[in-house]
Amino acid sequence: MSDAKEALERARTSGWSGRLWSAITPIYDAILEHPFITGLVSGDLDVETFRHYIIQDELYIRDYAKAISVLAGKAPTWRATQEFTDHATSATKYESELHESVVRELGGRSTMIDDAKPSPTALAYINFIRSHVHGSSFVDGVASILPCFWIYAEVGIHLGELGSKNKAYQNWIDSYQDPAYVDAVIATLDIMNGIGAELGPQDENRTLDIFVTGSKYEWLFWDAAYRRETWML
Amino acid sequence: MSDAKEALERARTSGWSGRLWSAITPIYDAILEHPFITGLVSGDLDVETFRHYIIQDELYIRDYAKAISVLAGKAPTWRATQEFTDHATSATKYESELHESVVRELGGRSTMIDDAKPSPTALAYINFIRSHVHGSSFVDGVASILPCFWIYAEVGIHLGELGSKNKAYQNWIDSYQDPAYVDAVIATLDIMNGIGAELGPQDENRTLDIFVTGSKYEWLFWDAAYRRETWML
Amino acid sequence: MSDAKEALERARTSGWSGRLWSAITPIYDAILEHPFITGLVSGDLDVETFRHYIIQDELYIRDYAKAISVLAGKAPTWRATQEFTDHATSATKYESELHESVVRELGGRSTMIDDAKPSPTALAYINFIRSHVHGSSFVDGVASILPCFWIYAEVGIHLGELGSKNKAYQNWIDSYQDPAYVDAVIATLDIMNGIGAELGPQDENRTLDIFVTGSKYEWLFWDAAYRRETWML
Amino acid sequence: MSDAKEALERARTSGWSGRLWSAITPIYDAILEHPFITGLVSGDLDVETFRHYIIQDELYIRDYAKAISVLAGKAPTWRATQEFTDHATSATKYESELHESVVRELGGRSTMIDDAKPSPTALAYINFIRSHVHGSSFVDGVASILPCFWIYAEVGIHLGELGSKNKAYQNWIDSYQDPAYVDAVIATLDIMNGIGAELGPQDENRTLDIFVTGSKYEWLFWDAAYRRETWML
Numbered sequence: 055m056s057d058a059k060e061a062l063e064r065a066r067t068s069g070w071s072g073r074l075w076s077a078i079t080p081i082y083d084a085i086l087e088h089p090f091i092t093g094l095v096s097g098d099l100d101v102e103t104f105r106h107y108i109i110q111d112e113l114y115i116r117d118y119a120k121a122i123s124v125l126a127g128k129a130p131t132w133r134a135t136q137e138f139t140d141h142a143t144s145a146t147k148y149e150s151e152l153h154e155s156v157v158r159e160l161g162g163r164s165t166m167i168d169d170a171k172p173s174p175t176a177l178a179y180i181n182f183i184r185s186h187v188h189g190s191s192f193v194d195g196v197a198s199i200l201p202c203f204w205i206y207a208e209v210g211i212h213l214g215e216l217g218s219k220n221k222a223y224q225n226w227i228d229s230y231q232d233p234a235y236v237d238a239v240i241a242t243l244d245i246m247n248g249i250g251a252e253l254g255p256q257d258e259n260r261t262l263d264i265f266v267t268g269s270k271y272e273w274l275f276w277d278a279a280y281r282r283e284t285w286m287l
Numbered sequence: 288m289s290d291a292k293e294a295l296e297r298a299r300t301s302g303w304s305g306r307l308w309s310a311i312t313p314i315y316d317a318i319l320e321h322p323f324i325t326g327l328v329s330g331d332l333d334v335e336t337f338r339h340y341i342i343q344d345e346l347y348i349r350d351y352a353k354a355i356s357v358l359a360g361k362a363p364t365w366r367a368t369q370e371f372t373d374h375a376t377s378a379t380k381y382e383s384e385l386h387e388s389v390v391r392e393l394g395g396r397s398t399m400i401d402d403a404k405p406s407p408t409a410l411a412y413i414n415f416i417r418s419h420v421h422g423s424s425f426v427d428g429v430a431s432i433l434p435c436f437w438i439y440a441e442v443g444i445h446l447g448e449l450g451s452k453n454k455a456y457q458n459w460i461d462s463y464q465d466p467a468y469v470d471a472v473i474a475t476l477d478i479m480n481g482i483g484a485e486l487g488p489q490d491e492n493r494t495l496d497i498f499v500t501g502s503k504y505e506w507l508f509w510d511a512a513y514r515r516e517t518w519m520l
Numbered sequence: 521m522s523d524a525k526e527a528l529e530r531a532r533t534s535g536w537s538g539r540l541w542s543a544i545t546p547i548y549d550a551i552l553e554h555p556f557i558t559g560l561v562s563g564d565l566d567v568e569t570f571r572h573y574i575i576q577d578e579l580y581i582r583d584y585a586k587a588i589s590v591l592a593g594k595a596p597t598w599r600a601t602q603e604f605t606d607h608a609t610s611a612t613k614y615e616s617e618l619h620e621s622v623v624r625e626l627g628g629r630s631t632m633i634d635d636a637k638p639s640p641t642a643l644a645y646i647n648f649i650r651s652h653v654h655g656s657s658f659v660d661g662v663a664s665i666l667p668c669f670w671i672y673a674e675v676g677i678h679l680g681e682l683g684s685k686n687k688a689y690q691n692w693i694d695s696y697q698d699p700a701y702v703d704a705v706i707a708t709l710d711i712m713n714g715i716g717a718e719l720g721p722q723d724e725n726r727t728l729d730i731f732v733t734g735s736k737y738e739w740l741f742w743d744a745a746y747r748r749e750t751w752m753l
Numbered sequence: 754m755s756d757a758k759e760a761l762e763r764a765r766t767s768g769w770s771g772r773l774w775s776a777i778t779p780i781y782d783a784i785l786e787h788p789f790i791t792g793l794v795s796g797d798l799d800v801e802t803f804r805h806y807i808i809q810d811e812l813y814i815r816d817y818a819k820a821i822s823v824l825a826g827k828a829p830t831w832r833a834t835q836e837f838t839d840h841a842t843s844a845t846k847y848e849s850e851l852h853e854s855v856v857r858e859l860g861g862r863s864t865m866i867d868d869a870k871p872s873p874t875a876l877a878y879i880n881f882i883r884s885h886v887h888g889s890s891f892v893d894g895v896a897s898i899l900p901c902f903w904i905y906a907e908v909g910i911h912l913g914e915l916g917s918k919n920k921a922y923q924n925w926i927d928s929y930q931d932p933a934y935v936d937a938v939i940a941t942l943d944i945m946n947g948i949g950a951e952l953g954p955q956d957e958n959r960t961l962d963i964f965v966t967g968s969k970y971e972w973l974f975w976d977a978a979y980r981r982e983t984w985m986l
Binding site: 116119120121122123124126127128129132135136138139140142143146187 | 815818819820821822823825826827828831834835837838839841842845886887
């Protein structure tokens with residue numbers, strides 16, 4: 055087992071991060087069993103649905119990158135500022151690469167992102183993060199962005215082991231195998247554990263609640279993409 | 288027609304507020320036709336559903352009052368600060384009265400609010416407002432809180448004219464007839480029109496989009512209460 | 521000794537608030553000995569200097585009231601939201617009364633506030649508070665507004681016991697004797713002690729540092745008014 | 754004349770940026786004539802004073818980088834987010850290089866930054882920026898960080914033409930000649946001009962006022978370092 059995988063396992067099983075993860079194991083299991091995820095592996099997932107997902111993800115990642123930037127600006131230590139500044143840069147670049155891949159591999163148009171609007175679930179998730187990153191304390195903000203960061207690393211490893219029969223899906227899976235990405239997740243969990251050691255019971259409960267809700271949004275986001283959810287009015 | 292009703296009509300039909308309202312007339316019409324609203328008038332609305340709605344509304348109003356306070360703190364003129372400080376005080380008091388009425392008239396328990404969690408739609412709406420009030424410019428924040436403020440005044444007048452066969456529902460309807468409430472809405476629309484006169488085209492588009500989305504959340508909030516919406520996981 | 525004075529003494533000598541106060545006793549002593557304060561009592565303070573101070577104070581209180589509103593919107597409990605909403609309303613009204621008193625008793629013009637610009641020290645103090653209230657966690661924000669709130673209550677009691685030979689100064693001193701004001705300070709200290717019980721060592725140090733700096737600004741604000749400080753360019 | 758110098762001249766003399774610059778020419782001239790700046794050229798500036806300045810600057814740049822990150826997170830266009838994310842990364846790296854240079858060339862200790870506290874003027878400037886970046890609209894935030902960004906580019910060119918007799922000072926001067934730095938300033942001015950074209954008169958006045966005050970802080974920051982300013986209590 056690589057150092058990175060060991061570090062991820064340690065994060066899932068000990069300290070403040072261990073308590074956070076144990077609160078979401080049913081949600082994480084539900085994600086792995088979702089037809090979107092199993093369809094990525096089998097290759098049965100409709101390419102139109104996947105393209106729809108990628109466009110929604112691109113919209114989401116733009117706001118995600120912005121959220122990470124705000125956290126870099128609110129971080130209580132210079133080390134955390136440096137980490138989050140790096141993550142924001144990576145997320146910004148990742149969005150561009152994702153966009154190119156949509157156009158190149160999935161037959162999208164380059165203006166697709168400009169015409170797109172977030173689905174109800176995507177908008178709810180984006181505003182959940184914006185709300186906590188801008189309006190709550192730093193640790194609440196970190197708790198709101200952590201599910202996406204962390205669950206993708208775990209899902210990425212899971213999917214990396216299974217692979218996909220569809221080349222475009224495999225390329226997407228590979229993008230989450232990037233060791234730099236996993237290292238960034240580990241660094242963030244390390245910062246979170248440092249903060250966690252200082253939290254009183256009320257802060258712990260609030261932060262845990264935000265983390266669980268964010269994890270629900272992860273499942274809901276896959277599900278909304280799978281249903282190609284639209285606005286009721 | 289009273290001065291207040293004239294002022295509301297002027298707001299709906301002229302200036303920047305007129306442009307905002309004309310963008311949501313289909314949504315407003317859909318609200319008036321929703322079975323929750325028509326059921327309030329006929330008295331056919333299930334009291335359990337109404338109690339569920341009130342609890343969700345109470346959770347919402349707490350965050351709404353907090354949002355108004357933040358806007359009071361971000362307002363660009365002292366007059367706007369004074370107005371929004373007054374609104375925040377009113378919203379805070381209204382939440383207490385609503386709570387007492389649930390316990391007294393609807394057979395609720397006084398701890399009901401402490402046990403309650405926002406439904407998916409209520410949380411999405413709350414975070415939509417928090418997101419803009421904390422993370423966007425002042426005018427965006429005002430655009431996010433305005434649909435609730437304004438649509439309730441209009442719905443209140445509409446329901447006031449029709450009345451309800453159910454006494455508890457009638458009492459609730461009466462609470463939105465309060466002239467002080469309508470005056471507060473008119474003052475806010477006046478502030479919004481003052482800001483609107485200074486907006487460039489990009490700001491106008493963004494603000495209009497926020498206002499329309501907030502109005503959709505109004506319909507969705509009634510609808511979620513009617514469906515007694517729960518979390519999928 | 522009244523209940524309020526007992527409550528203030530308890531706050532100064534025990535709990536988290538006791539630790540905060542003990543860190544600023546030298547600063548508090550320096551404030552009581554400042555010629556501005558001793559001149560208020562003896563009546564020797566130049567009326568022009570006092571008027572200059574009131575104008576700067578009025579500018580400051582506007583931003584102070586706005587800061588309290590933002591804290592009402594960020595408060596982690598509904599009780600704290602209710603308290604801070606009340607304080608914001610009081611501060612907003614107090615500003616108006618102060619303004620009228622300047623015009624009426626001190627020979628000021630009613631447009632004085634519109635022409636005024638904050639002095640370098642007033643601007644530094646305002647931005648210190650805005651910076652923490654908007655950009656830091658809730659407890660940091662409370663720590664930034666607490667010195668003004670608390671020190672004025674103590675200075676008010678001190679001056680109330682000594683009195684002033686100048687009628688206008690006596691009226692101003694009386695405004696800080698208002699039992700509602702002292703009760704608001706006690707309620708805020710109570711909230712602060714509740715939060716303090718949950719803070720880890722890093723949060724404590726950061727919060728303490730903010731509180732001490734805010735207290736320095738209190739002395740600096742009196743001193744800048746006494747010197748009728750102007751901008752160097 | 755290089756393209757970059759031409760672009761800077763155009764920014765100073767036309768459009769919204771031209772109006773901003775024309776409001777601060779007396780302040781800019783006062784900066785060039787300040788003994789700190791003339792002492793850098795002649796080499797007469799005390800090295801102890803320069804080291805004191807660098808430490809204060811390092812503290813300042815940490816908060817400056819954080820402010821840029823927050824602006825990246827609040828930017829109304831994705832292009833502006835990308836630009837500001839890049840600037841934040843550059844500012845974060847620049848701080849590290851500056852720190853090494855203090856230790857290496859100016860005989861500083863590596864723990865110097867950990868022991869340092871911002872001077873009154875440095876703290877006032879930091880809080881001025883934090884206050885606007887966190888608590889005001891995006892354009893106000895940009896107006897608050899722009900003076901440092903822009904004036905350093907101009908002072909850098911000015912000093913680059915004159916040179917310094919002191920090798921350590923010359924190295925510092927060279928760091929502001931970096932074409933990537935000047936390009937970043939030009940990109941920011943371009944974004945500012947885009948926003949400026951949409952501003953109404955009230956927004957223009959407020960933004961201009963923030964920009965002028967920030968420029969005063971530039972002069973005050975040099976001056977405070979020159980005086981090795983300390984806290985009065």
